[in-house]
Amino acid sequence: MSKAIVLLSGGLDSTTVLAIAIDRGYEISVLTFNYGQRHDFEIDCAKDIVAHFNIKTHHITNINLGFIGGSALTDDLDVPKDRDLDEMNSEIPITYVPARNTIFLSYALALAEVERAFNIFIGVNALDYSGYPDCRPEYIEAFQTMGRLATKSGIEEKEQLQIHTPLIKMKKSEIIKTGMVLDVDYSITHSCYDPISKGQPCGRCDACQLRLKGFMEARMVDPLNYPEIQP
Amino acid sequence: MSKAIVLLSGGLDSTTVLAIAIDRGYEISVLTFNYGQRHDFEIDCAKDIVAHFNIKTHHITNINLGFIGGSALTDDLDVPKDRDLDEMNSEIPITYVPARNTIFLSYALALAEVERAFNIFIGVNALDYSGYPDCRPEYIEAFQTMGRLATKSGIEEKEQLQIHTPLIKMKKSEIIKTGMVLDVDYSITHSCYDPISKGQPCGRCDACQLRLKGFMEARMVDPLNYPEIQP
Numbered sequence: 001m002s003k004a005i006v007l008l009s010g011g012l013d014s015t016t017v018l019a020i021a022i023d024r025g026y027e028i029s030v031l032t033f034n035y036g037q038r039h040d041f042e043i044d045c046a047k048d049i050v051a052h053f054n055i056k057t058h059h060i061t062n063i064n065l066g067f068i069g070g071s072a073l074t075d076d077l078d079v080p081k082d083r084d085l086d087e088m089n090s091e092i093p094i095t096y097v098p099a100r101n102t103i104f105l106s107y108a109l110a111l112a113e114v115e116r117a118f119n120i121f122i123g124v125n126a127l128d129y130s131g132y133p134d135c136r137p138e139y140i141e142a143f144q145t146m147g148r149l150a151t152k153s154g155i156e157e158k159e160q161l162q163i164h165t166p167l168i169k170m171k172k173s174e175i176i177k178t179g180m181v182l183d184v185d186y187s188i189t190h191s192c193y194d195p196i197s198k199g200q201p202c203g204r205c206d207a208c209q210l211r212l213k214g215f216m217e218a219r220m221v222d223p224l225n226y227p228e229i230q231p
Numbered sequence: 232m233s234k235a236i237v238l239l240s241g242g243l244d245s246t247t248v249l250a251i252a253i254d255r256g257y258e259i260s261v262l263t264f265n266y267g268q269r270h271d272f273e274i275d276c277a278k279d280i281v282a283h284f285n286i287k288t289h290h291i292t293n294i295n296l297g298f299i300g301g302s303a304l305t306d307d308l309d310v311p312k313d314r315d316l317d318e319m320n321s322e323i324p325i326t327y328v329p330a331r332n333t334i335f336l337s338y339a340l341a342l343a344e345v346e347r348a349f350n351i352f353i354g355v356n357a358l359d360y361s362g363y364p365d366c367r368p369e370y371i372e373a374f375q376t377m378g379r380l381a382t383k384s385g386i387e388e389k390e391q392l393q394i395h396t397p398l399i400k401m402k403k404s405e406i407i408k409t410g411m412v413l414d415v416d417y418s419i420t421h422s423c424y425d426p427i428s429k430g431q432p433c434g435r436c437d438a439c440q441l442r443l444k445g446f447m448e449a450r451m452v453d454p455l456n457y458p459e460i461q462p
């Protein structure tokens with residue numbers, strides 16, 4: 001059985017990616033980061049999700065992104081609310097954390113090398129991607145090239161590192177439908193950037209709006225406890 | 232004045248790189264990592280070096296590499312001693328920390344983006360490199376390509392990220408001679424992987440041996456306090 005490292009935030013996308021990696025038959029190590037995100041409730045969700053899927057290896061790692069600053073997810077800046085899709089796609093938003101996916105993937109690369117895994121799964125998405133540069137296919141391909149050169153295994157092993165991005169071209173509604181088939185319980189996932197309280201998403205940030213739109217288009221009801229009526 | 236992020240461990244190589252970046256006229260932010268290295272005395276050296284060069288911005292960041300394991304620099308494994316150059320070059324040694332340079336450069340990339348710097352300096356060396364895969368020129372080039380795609384600045388800015396590796400093709404003796412011209416005080420640098428005590432290097436690990444050989448070939452005396460007579 002091939003090994004894979006799955007990056008799991010506790011959100012809708014990465015949870016679906018985990019279900020896909022399980023479905024493809026990999027032996028899985030899950031990697032979750034505590035990086036000082038204001039929505040750190042997602043880490044509790046990640047634990048519940050790992051338990052739900054009965055995964056044995058879950059690394060939860062504290063990493064310091066706070067010193068970098070520059071993002072509403074780690075700094076005391078306002079998270080934008082009630083933006084429409086055009087606004088979301090018009091510029092890179094303040095919720096963008098500089099080089100976050102690169103840092104996450106770098107840790108995954110290190111763990112992959114030590115655990116002799118040649119597969120890393122990450123839930124990036126190039127459609128509903130809020131304009132983050134590190135969600136683009138060309139970025140992922142460049143990371144894979146770099147990762148193969150960075151590691152001992154790239155020199156010594158025959159098997160080569162693969163970065164898997166099964167969601168990269170899927171619409172949010174397709175992601176949700178895929179997860180439903182693969183036993184994802186979306187009631188234990190978390191997407192909100194600025195939750196009102198643990199377990200209660202705001203319903204108005206970009207992440208909530210994209211999620212709600214996805215459920216609507218999939219003709220399903222999001223099981224989370226939103227404060228207002230869904231649009 | 233262009234900005235640069237300089238990765239400084241407190242060792243001979245990165246200190247020389249800092250001196251080169253200063254000489255080239257960059258406005259500099261220094262980035263040093265505390266990653267649980269057994270030779271954490273080097274962090275004290277980094278502080279002294281930054282003071283010596285009168286640099287105003289020094290980020291010292293705790294990062295967690297311990298959970299990854301697999302290296303004599305972060306785990307309780309023996310550091311190899313008394314190896315000759317052929318042995319050092321025959322295989323990737325146990326002091327290799329998986330994906331360490333990738334993780335270091337990823338943080339530098341994030342900081343560069345926030346500080347609007349387009350230059351990152353790192354002291355990798357492809358000659359006396361102890362067989363580390365992430366010191367090769369093709370690796371650095373791949374990181375630069377990835378880094379340009381990873382960041383907001385790669386999309387919005389005209390200036391493109393450059394990873395500078397001024398030492399990559401220099402012999403250790405050339406590095407030392409270069410540093411001497413540029414006011415490096417090697418008595419406040421630290422290279423040993425397994426120091427006997429703070430400020431006293433072992434003289435026998437790969438790092439000490441390469442350093443001593445470099446000073447010998449440069450026809451200079453290493454100012455550090457070694458326990459034995461230099462070879």
